[in-house]
Amino acid sequence: MPNKLKSCVTLVRRYYNSASDALKVGILGVPFDKGQAKKGVGHGPAAIRKAGLLERLSDIEQKLDIKDYGDVNYEVPQQLKDLDIPNIKSYADIASCNYQVSKKVQEIIESGRICVTLGGDHSLGLGTVDGHIKAKDENLCVLWIDAHPDLNTNKTSTSGNAHGMPSALLAKELSDYWPYLPGMDWQKPVISLRNIAYIGLRSVDSYERLIIDKLGINAFGMEDIEIHGINTIVELALNRIDPVGERSIHVSFDIDSLDSLEAPSTGTSVRGGMTLREGIHLMELIYRTGRLAALDLVEVNPNIGTEQDVNRTTDAAIHIIMAALGHSRRGIRPRNVNTLPLQTFPPTRQVI
């Protein structure tokens, strides 16, 4: 069945089931900040919740059955303490936290819920994608929405920050470029870069560019969005990573994919990014596939900028999540009513 037809069938099915069958969602917070140097990104989940995420989700027309799994916590096991891997800062924390994230995400997806993970810095993408891979037997594809491809290894990174490395840790094609990583045996780099597409790129390090070009990775930068428009780019990306339209979809959304004006409170913001409109449209398209299984919303840092900046950023994050879960900008008719309400009191306006 062609992609478009499949999506229609899913939507029609969802519509007729809607009374009994709400869309099942699990919310998971990962207050993790050790994949980069700036304090505050660990408060991202609390800030997004405080901005009213659950209330605003309960308001959308797509019926949702939401379960909040709270925040992930972790301990660094004794044998990993004092362990140093060259040029990966806080390695033991990265390995230990992501192990817990992966287990939780796997559990949430296996229970039939769309897993919405609130970050935290983007190093957690290692755990969320790994959990998804395990839940779906590798039959998934990933959209990495970001100003950065996060494709550095510890040999190519100029910062040593693990939030610039998760996609390289996940990629099958790059497994030979990593040293043995103790404490990461749970993680298998099994996803092929063929099944990942990047959208929104505009800050790509030189070795990341080399990998993208050498391996022919699906990397759509701001220039491509400028030329073709976001609608075409999302369709192109999905056709590349999920040509038959049957895979489970993972969206890893770094808030810095949006322009600094839309999402100022983030650690590595780059000007010239996507508008919130483009971000919302992208997520609406993903919702319509009916195959979204996991969404990460990462890198919101409420310690950066003014109160107004923080509010704008958390609000943008909530808009993205709402669009992913079926909120429509078209407006909805009142439920079970097909006519306008009748006048039931005397008109106050005098007709002369």
Ligand SMILES: NC(=[NH2+])NCCC[C@H](N)C(=O)O
């Ligand atoms: N998830 C992010 N915001 N990543 C930014 C990475 C920046 C830079 N490429 C680095 O490796 O350090």
Ligand SMILES: [Mn+2]
């Ligand atoms: Mn980024």
Ligand SMILES: [Mn+2]
């Ligand atoms: Mn990122």
